[in-house]
Each structure stands twice: as structure tokens, then as C-alpha cells.
Amino acid sequence: MLYKSFQNLKLSTLGMGNMRLPKVEGQGEKIDEAKAREIIEYAYDNGVNYFDTAYRYHAGESETFTGKILSQYPRNSFYLATKMPGQMMEYKNGKYNFTGLLAANPSRSPAELFEEQLEKCRVDYFDFYLLHCVCESAWDFYTNEEINVVGFLLEQKKKGRIRHLGFSAHCRVDTLDKFIKWSKSRFPNGCFDFAQIQLNYMDWVLQEAGKKYDIITGHGLPVMVMEPCRGGRLASLPPEAESLLKKARPYDSIPSWAFRFLQSLPNVQVVLSGMSTMEQIKENIAVFSKNDPVTPDERELLDEAIKPLLNLVPCTACRYCCEVCPQNLDIPKLISMYNEAKQKDPFALMVLNFTFGAMKKEELPSSCIGCGACAKQCPQEIDIPGIMQKFTELMEKK
Ligand code: SF4
Ligand code: SF4
Incomplete structure (x- = not known):
């Protein structure tokens, strides 16, 4: 050492x-x-x-x-x-x-x-x-x-x-x-x-x-x-x-x-x-x-x-946001999935669709109520409610 x-x-x-x-x-x-x-x-x-x-x-x-x-x-x-x-x-x-x-x-x-x-x-x-x-x-x-x-x-x-x-x-x-x-x-x-x-x-x-x-x-x-x-x-x-x-x-x-x-x-x-x-x-x-x-x-x-x-959402998975989310969303997991979706790799997208299908409705980004409590805790200053909305729209298009 x-x-x-x-x-x-x-x-x-x-x-x-x-x-x-x-x-x-x-x-x-x-x-x-x-x-x-x-x-x-x-x-x-x-x-x-x-x-x-x-x-x-x-x-x-x-x-x-x-x-x-x-x-x-x-x-x-x-x-x-x-x-x-x-x-x-x-x-x-x-x-x-x-x-x-x-x-x-x-x-x-x-x-x-x-x-x-x-x-x-x-x-x-x-x-x-x-x-x-x-x-x-x-x-x-x-x-x-x-x-x-x-x-x-x-x-x-x-x-x-x-x-x-x-x-x-x-x-x-x-x-x-x-x-x-x-x-x-x-x-x-x-x-x-x-x-x-x-x-x-x-x-x-x-x-x-x-x-x-x-x-x-x-x-x-x-x-x-x-x-x-x-x-x-x-x-x-x-x-x-x-x-x-x-x-x-x-x-x-x-x-x-x-x-x-x-x-x-x-x-x-x-x-x-x-x-x-x-x-x-x-x-x-x-x-x-x-x-x-x-x-x-x-x-x-x-x-x-x-x-x-450089174009990915810069989440470090610190989970500070999860402590305050009233919907109990696994925010870093959803952001990681969103980053996968943005890669446009056909195989990754197929896996993602499968994972999405297996998730409960309350675990999906569409459950976000846009309260913004998470964003105040995020050291990376990520617009988390905005990402949840974009992710929902992206998956609805598929
Ligand atoms: S904005 Fe959405 S993800 Fe953030 S704390 Fe509120 S419900 Fe949870
Ligand atoms: S607080 Fe920000 S960096 Fe930390 S897990 Fe949540 S979104 Fe990612």
C-alpha cells in the first residue's frame, strides 16, 4: 500500500x-x-x-x-x-x-x-x-x-x-x-x-x-x-x-x-x-x-x-433520493434502465421490454407523481421527475 x-x-x-x-x-x-x-x-x-x-x-x-x-x-x-x-x-x-x-x-x-x-x-x-x-x-x-x-x-x-x-x-x-x-x-x-x-x-x-x-x-x-x-x-x-x-x-x-x-x-x-x-x-x-x-x-x-x-443520465446510485420518494420508486434502477433504453442497442431494448413487462405497475416510472422531493436530495442535480416522465413516454412509444 x-x-x-x-x-x-x-x-x-x-x-x-x-x-x-x-x-x-x-x-x-x-x-x-x-x-x-x-x-x-x-x-x-x-x-x-x-x-x-x-x-x-x-x-x-x-x-x-x-x-x-x-x-x-x-x-x-x-x-x-x-x-x-x-x-x-x-x-x-x-x-x-x-x-x-x-x-x-x-x-x-x-x-x-x-x-x-x-x-x-x-x-x-x-x-x-x-x-x-x-x-x-x-x-x-x-x-x-x-x-x-x-x-x-x-x-x-x-x-x-x-x-x-x-x-x-x-x-x-x-x-x-x-x-x-x-x-x-x-x-x-x-x-x-x-x-x-x-x-x-x-x-x-x-x-x-x-x-x-x-x-x-x-x-x-x-x-x-x-x-x-x-x-x-x-x-x-x-x-x-x-x-x-x-x-x-x-x-x-x-x-x-x-x-x-x-x-x-x-x-x-x-x-x-x-x-x-x-x-x-x-x-x-x-x-x-x-x-x-x-x-x-x-x-x-x-x-x-x-x-x-457523456449523454447518459449521470446517476451514481447513491440512493439519497429513495429515502424521500413517497411512491417508493427504485429511482437509480429506473435511471439505469433509462440509460440502457437510450443506448438504442436492439438486444438491450428487448431485455428492457421484458423487464418492464415483469414489473408491477407501482414500480414503473409512470407511478411518479412529480412531487420533486427526490431532486432536492440529488447530489448530481438530476431532474428526476423529468427523467421519469421521459422514460414513461419512451416506453409508451415502443
Ligand atoms: S418526483 Fe417522482 S420519483 Fe421523485 S420523489 Fe416524487 S414521486 Fe418519487
Ligand atoms: S440521488 Fe441522484 S445520483 Fe443518487 S441515486 Fe438518486 S438520482 Fe442517482
Whole structure:
């Protein structure tokens, strides 16, 4: 495993992202504990020392499970990161209004939530703590002067309950820059130690991740990377794209290109990969055991390879939207099907028609009532109700 210095620490360049742990078939977000334990233990035994979870991952189970597994190891042998779920929190007229997972118990303050997280994770401090998903819709909550979430977290840092404070962001480029500037003027002695963004060779252009990387770097913060394979989208590419990459490096896997791309960016600190199988963790550890960044020619090849993907709906299957859908639609599955339908591959369309026919009426995109609750939660800013409508129309034409 390769390590990089972060302040006085040595962090593994591959981090274990506990958002996509293996799940029990047919039981929603329920973690398959035996399989997930094997993966996390393998990661730890093979040099991974950065473990990332969040309040909302696996419908609230990820923190509990991560804490349970890591508690078997000495506390100073791993670094644990989790996040304040501000995107599900609002504060208006002196009252909190929580949505999604938090709606069942809406009376908690951020301070109470923080205590709950420490308890769930079985620790008395977090090595890394982030504001989760700084974006346009969470702006008011994170910058609200009255509740002063960042000030509260800085107090926790002073008490040693947070070692390093950061934020994750899915926002637009201008919002990201504005947020860092806001933090510097509000807390002139500094508040953030790092930033986490979605960064991969597809989003470098598609979501202007290259510009975000430059902004964060320009502000002197190291970058933690999430979605290096874009929720699996870059783990297997369309046949013509795969053959381009295979021709260049026949023995390399397709995901390894995504990781080698990130190795070419000097300010990338840790690459968080949400690994769901033993095969993935073994392969990723092998890739991060040597420094082999893509060359300029290989970067051009990657630009060519992703062209067919750029017109697809950029869903990463994070499932945040599913928490709030009153129709209980499996939105990422429907978007994935919609992307298939747009490929115009006759065989894929035949399979899709068959799948559609086997689905219940209430599972189809036509069940969407257009309420828009999902879109407010989507870090990728996807117009989900619009896609449901387009998908319905597309299938009606067939
Ligand atoms: S707009 Fe449609 S998909 Fe989105 S939450 Fe409402 S019903 Fe569900
Ligand atoms: S539509 Fe958006 S919120 Fe829903 S799973 Fe995809 S990326 Fe996540």
C-alpha cells in the first residue's frame, strides 16, 4: 500500500468507503454483515488505514457497522471519517426540520446528532469529520449564523473530539469557491483541513471536477476523492471504449484506469472506493501498491473512451433520493434502465421490454407523481421527475 503524508499522519492512498458494502438480497440497504466484515478486515490487514462512513449510508446502518468492526483494532491504528448530514436538515424560525432518515426523530440538534454518531461508531473522537454534501440546497443550513454548525464543530476539535475538519461537496464550481471564501472570512484563523469531491476522468469535464480540484488546491486544502469509478459506471465501459483501453494495456482491468488517472493528480490525498466484493478490494489494493499514473497520451485515450457516456443520465446510485420518494420508486434502477433504453442497442431494448413487462405497475416510472422531493436530495442535480416522465413516454412509444 502506498501512503501519503497528511499533516503528521501517513494516510493510505486507498480508503475504504463504507457506502456500498455488500447488502442482503431483497432487504433494501441491510448490510450483509459476514461479507462486509471480510472486506473491511481484508482492507485493514492489507494496509488500508482510512475508513469513511456517514450518517445516511446504508439507511443509517453504516456508522454502526463500521464502529463494530473497527472496535476490534487499537484506536490509533486506523483513521475514521464520518459526516454531519446537513442536506437532510433545515433550521427555520428557531426550529429544526429534518427529512429522510432523520424525519423519524426530528427534534435533535446537530450537537445531539454528533453525540449519537460517536456512540454509534464506538469512539470518543473522529479523526476526520465532514460537513456532508455542501451544495446549493444545504447552503443555508451550513452557513446559518444562529446555529453556527461550523463553530460547534470547531469547539469539538478544540476538545479533541474531532482531529481534522473538512467538508464534502457536490455543488457547482462557483458555489464551492464561495463556500471556501465564506469559511475563510467567517473563521479567519482557519477551519477546514481538507475537502472531499467527486473526482474521476468522466467528471473531470462533465461536472467540472477539474476546476473544483484546482479551486481546492488553490486554497491550500488536500483533496479526498469520492466516486473514483462514478458509482461503478467506470468499472465497465461500452465495448468500443473497453477495447481502446485493452489495446493500450491488455493486462490492466478497466477500473484500474480510473485509479491511475487519480494517481496523476498530485493534490489527491486519499481515494475512497466503495468496495462491495472481495475481488474489488484485492484488485484495488494491488493497484494502490504501486505508483503508476496515466501518461499524457493515456489521458487522451481516456477522453476518447468516455465520449459515448457523456449523454447518459449521470446517476451514481447513491440512493439519497429513495429515502424521500413517497411512491417508493427504485429511482437509480429506473435511471439505469433509462440509460440502457437510450443506448438504442436492439438486444438491450428487448431485455428492457421484458423487464418492464415483469414489473408491477407501482414500480414503473409512470407511478411518479412529480412531487420533486427526490431532486432536492440529488447530489448530481438530476431532474428526476423529468427523467421519469421521459422514460414513461419512451416506453409508451415502443
Ligand atoms: S418526483 Fe417522482 S420519483 Fe421523485 S420523489 Fe416524487 S414521486 Fe418519487
Ligand atoms: S438520482 Fe441522484 S440521488 Fe438518486 S441515486 Fe442517482 S445520483 Fe443518487
